[in-house]
Amino acid sequence: MDQSIITYLTENREKHLAELKDFLAIPSISSLPEHKEDVQKAANWVATALEQIGMENIKVHPTKGHPVVYGEWLKAEGKPTVLIYAHYDVQPVDPLHLWESPPFEADIRDEKLYARGASDDKGQGFMHVKALQAILETTGTLPINVKFLIEGEEEIGSPNLPAFVEENKELLSSDIIVISDTSMMERGKPTICYGLRGLCGVQIDVKGPKGDLHSGLYGGAVQNPIHALVEIVNSFHNKNGQITVEGFYDQVAELTPAEKEAYLALGIKDESFINQLGVTEMFGEDGYTTLERTWVRPTLEVNGIYGGFQGEGIKTVLPSEAHAKITCRLVPDQDPDTIVELLQAHIKAHTPSGVTVEVSLFDKGAPFVTPFDHPAIQAAGRAYEKVYNVPTSFTRGGGSIPIVATFDQILEKPVVLMGFGLPDENFHAPNEHFHLENFDKGMETLCHYWFELEDSL
Amino acid sequence: MDQSIITYLTENREKHLAELKDFLAIPSISSLPEHKEDVQKAANWVATALEQIGMENIKVHPTKGHPVVYGEWLKAEGKPTVLIYAHYDVQPVDPLHLWESPPFEADIRDEKLYARGASDDKGQGFMHVKALQAILETTGTLPINVKFLIEGEEEIGSPNLPAFVEENKELLSSDIIVISDTSMMERGKPTICYGLRGLCGVQIDVKGPKGDLHSGLYGGAVQNPIHALVEIVNSFHNKNGQITVEGFYDQVAELTPAEKEAYLALGIKDESFINQLGVTEMFGEDGYTTLERTWVRPTLEVNGIYGGFQGEGIKTVLPSEAHAKITCRLVPDQDPDTIVELLQAHIKAHTPSGVTVEVSLFDKGAPFVTPFDHPAIQAAGRAYEKVYNVPTSFTRGGGSIPIVATFDQILEKPVVLMGFGLPDENFHAPNEHFHLENFDKGMETLCHYWFELEDSL
Structure with missing residues (x-):
């Protein structure tokens, strides 16, 4: 030039x-x-x-x-x-x-x-x-x-x-x-x-009794929508940080050795993340480094959860509803539409009795x-x-x-x-x-x- | 008279x-x-x-x-x-x-x-x-x-x-x-x-990263406090509606046959509860009727849960904190102090790595x-x-x-x-x-x- x-x-x-x-x-x-x-x-x-x-x-x-x-x-x-x-x-x-x-x-x-x-x-x-x-x-x-x-x-x-x-x-x-x-x-x-990474997400709305109930009068006899939501949400991961939604990893392209090497060469240590983020340790899918977990592996994260009483102290309510907002970060060659379908099937399969669940979809990106x-x-x-x-x-x-x-x-x-x-x-x-x-x-x-x-x- | x-x-x-x-x-x-x-x-x-x-x-x-x-x-x-x-x-x-x-x-x-x-x-x-x-x-x-x-x-x-x-x-x-x-x-x-019934309760505060994180940049590499909280909360019950906190039922007095009969004699049917509460079915501890579940069996109910984003639509955040408020209804001869200790031990044993958990106590009643x-x-x-x-x-x-x-x-x-x-x-x-x-x-x-x-x- x-x-x-x-x-x-x-x-x-x-x-x-x-x-x-x-x-x-x-x-x-x-x-x-x-x-x-x-x-x-x-x-x-x-x-x-x-x-x-x-x-x-x-x-x-x-x-x-x-x-x-x-x-x-x-x-x-x-x-x-x-x-x-x-x-x-x-x-x-x-x-x-x-x-x-x-x-x-x-x-x-x-x-x-x-x-x-x-x-x-x-x-x-x-x-x-x-x-x-x-x-x-x-x-x-x-x-x-x-x-x-x-x-x-x-x-x-x-x-x-x-x-x-x-x-x-x-x-x-x-x-x-x-x-x-x-x-x-x-x-x-x-x-x-x-x-x-791409993105897709769902909101889970769990409905139980038609109104909030007194936890003394009805506690123990009605499915608590928070319990049901927690059961669904807890089913998304296993103890090794892996996502347990059936088929979730099927389309994930494996990292090439050249890329794996290139990431290692960046010399980024977990200690720097730990200090920066103020966590006790890094945590994620077994068998992958932090960079791999954030760059080339898909995720399922709960971005928000809410239901029942949130003020100071205690209110002995058994709430009528509970909600969670969930997004997945997707990697090649995952298809957002397919993943959303898998999520919906998983939620359906893991919904306990006594409540109804509605799933609505957020914007998707490949x-x-x-x-x-x-x-x-x-x-x-x-x-x-x-x-x-x-x-x-x-x-x-x-x-x-x-x-x-x-x-x-x-x-x-x-x-x-x-x-x-x-x-x-x-x-x-x-x-x-x-x-x-x-x-x-x-x-x-x-x-x-x-x-x-x-x-x- | x-x-x-x-x-x-x-x-x-x-x-x-x-x-x-x-x-x-x-x-x-x-x-x-x-x-x-x-x-x-x-x-x-x-x-x-x-x-x-x-x-x-x-x-x-x-x-x-x-x-x-x-x-x-x-x-x-x-x-x-x-x-x-x-x-x-x-x-x-x-x-x-x-x-x-x-x-x-x-x-x-x-x-x-x-x-x-x-x-x-x-x-x-x-x-x-x-x-x-x-x-x-x-x-x-x-x-x-x-x-x-x-x-x-x-x-x-x-x-x-x-x-x-x-x-x-x-x-x-x-x-x-x-x-x-x-x-x-x-x-x-x-x-x-x-x-x-008596009452005792705890608030569980889970802390992860020092601030909210972008779920794209850090999702998959940091323990999400909501995931950790959900894991703890989900561990409190099994699929049969029983409370799995070790020792929780040890002090519970069994119902006498006379009382059991007296409750049955009240002739209260689940259908009337189902209609009144607007639920699809009654749900609770296996082996007990609805009246027994609410009168003579202890409970553990999440009264509130919250963490992360709760607004319309989606915010791709990995939150810094998540919280749950939990109360137990106690029956004779459960001692509120003992139950609170059991809860604390259970929470400690079920806290996943990567987060810290604080437990605070609510008022108790026998x-x-x-x-x-x-x-x-x-x-x-x-x-x-x-x-x-x-x-x-x-x-x-x-x-x-x-x-x-x-x-x-x-x-x-x-x-x-x-x-x-x-x-x-x-x-x-x-x-x-x-x-x-x-x-x-x-x-x-x-x-x-x-x-x-x-x-x-």
Whole structure:
């Protein structure tokens, strides 16, 4: 890659930061109806920015909610096409009094840019625009074809994106999808997350007597809905931390030896988790390490349980109802629909007599993994290494990013998560910020990546 | 018994009701500090009423809270002595707008006396005073010796009564204790409750990680406090409804064949419970009937459970804490202290690794039973039958009345519960009332009882 690209980025740094501050000044909070116009304004800002760097076929697509911005540059004939996803909407800012500088007046302190959206995700989206501009202005062309898809509803769960992607499959077709909306493991440690867990969940509502009963008058003679719920919930795991729902593990892909080795090489010890979380010990499925348990093994967790009296002291009630909220984190190749069916069958089989049980379903998301040795993943690793001068960590994530599964499933192309945030940058919280070190190095990395990709795919 | 006593009651009915209305007009709500003077006023009213019928040694004893009123008549040499307990305090009256007539302006509609305290317990206490007056004024003497103990803190759990009883054992010594503060099974069916269950309880607080965790990032690698709590709670019972806490049943007195037969003779069918409670079936300890399960078998019920997210939908949290509130109903000869120790040992033995558990204790109360065939119980049965002309039902209660256990344990004398309320008389609720049928028949029954007792003990 031509050194002049880096020089361009260095020379235009102040200009870029000023532009980003403009972008960050728009309070595009997607969850608040009173900011609807601001969200539209941010969409227009993005469209203009894409136009200014030479993207074409730019359109602000309306949806039932906030718009999706599209733009493309497809002049690299015979070269791979990359779909870049980002979002221009942000989280609310309350509690406002905890912010050290106003959330929509970006402020640089100690080489960190403070503003709502600085890291999640306006800052990271903006880097993509400027990295491509640097290559275009310096070399007059790009080593790859590019399509931008920048939405305005990520912070409210992207309710309209799946339909948009489904309806625009052709427009969005590409060889790979690149998303910069995640974090590096720690400062100076470039990280590519190549897999995420999926999600499905159920709520269990146990009903017993038609009203709360006096535990003295009826205790011992009526099935207590809490007892019944506890019996069901306790049946989900055995003492070894394994999930006992029949068939639950049937579709789970086993970890490859190469991946197992890569995780061990990260050198993460249980002691650091124990200290950080304040637990007496780590606990989970027998035969797996903590990283494996959170990255490549499925889970079933009770997120909430409630029934009866919760106040101070005692109320001798035998309650009418008891409830539990349960989610499973899923790994390839588990299918959320299948797992939900297994859960329902398990609950039915383990419901004791004397109560009725209703099961309702929560939103589902498929697990995702881009093969560890995929050329697009390996090329991203090399790009990072050129800038950060340390080996790239290849990780998977325990959480779920619904849009990733959306792309994976609808567009059926590898997704590459190249995140430049840091875990302590207060996403969704007061004083969100972005380390400018990663703003600079991140853009350099992206430039390298496009050249690495040129001949890799 | 001389018929003139009954005639006296009939002739003075209007006068008695007017006096009772005076008593009911005093808003002696023990739980509300602003009614402290009213409670004192009610105590003085009781003292005056006792004086007017010829009781002696009357004293309004101050306590740390509301006063205890004492009075006695001990001129029946060689005859049994009865301690009569009642309470002159009442429950609050909110929500006031649900009352059809003002709670402290007693109103008779459809032969029911509506007022707060009409049934619980001013009305029933007043009946004792007037029944004795009827005998005294008609015959000039009493067939028994009498001591009155009328307190003003029953509705707040009698916090100062145990100490008063302990300090005044000599003053309160008697052959039996009679309490009229319970209900008949149904209209026209006189009932003597000769046993009540005791109570003890624990709160289980499970602590895991120091803060709530993201179930995606840490799910599967940390012991979930809800899972741990559910494992503990589920260990308390087996599938047959039996309590599996080691030693739990060791002190339980077995039901005598006579009692078993008496309960069957009540002819109460599970169907009526099922309809009333809206359950699909009755459920409990194998080998016992519903009445046995609620009257003579101990229980362990979870009264409340809570941890994690309880709102609409889902929050993928792995919570830091989970809690359960548990009470046991105890039967003779279980000792609450022993049972609490067994519970603590059981919880300790069933706590899974990865969490810490704290157990805190709730108030305890001993179970009580006056032997079914005790002469004082049988005499009470005969007294009822003389007035109601149907066989008396001998029952036990599943609940706990702490003062009963207090008397049983400190004074060590048989307690006879002669209740004249009905289950639908809205104790503690708006439109509390008292069926005047039982006001009239109840006083007659009490008069008969004192004569039945004269030669029974």
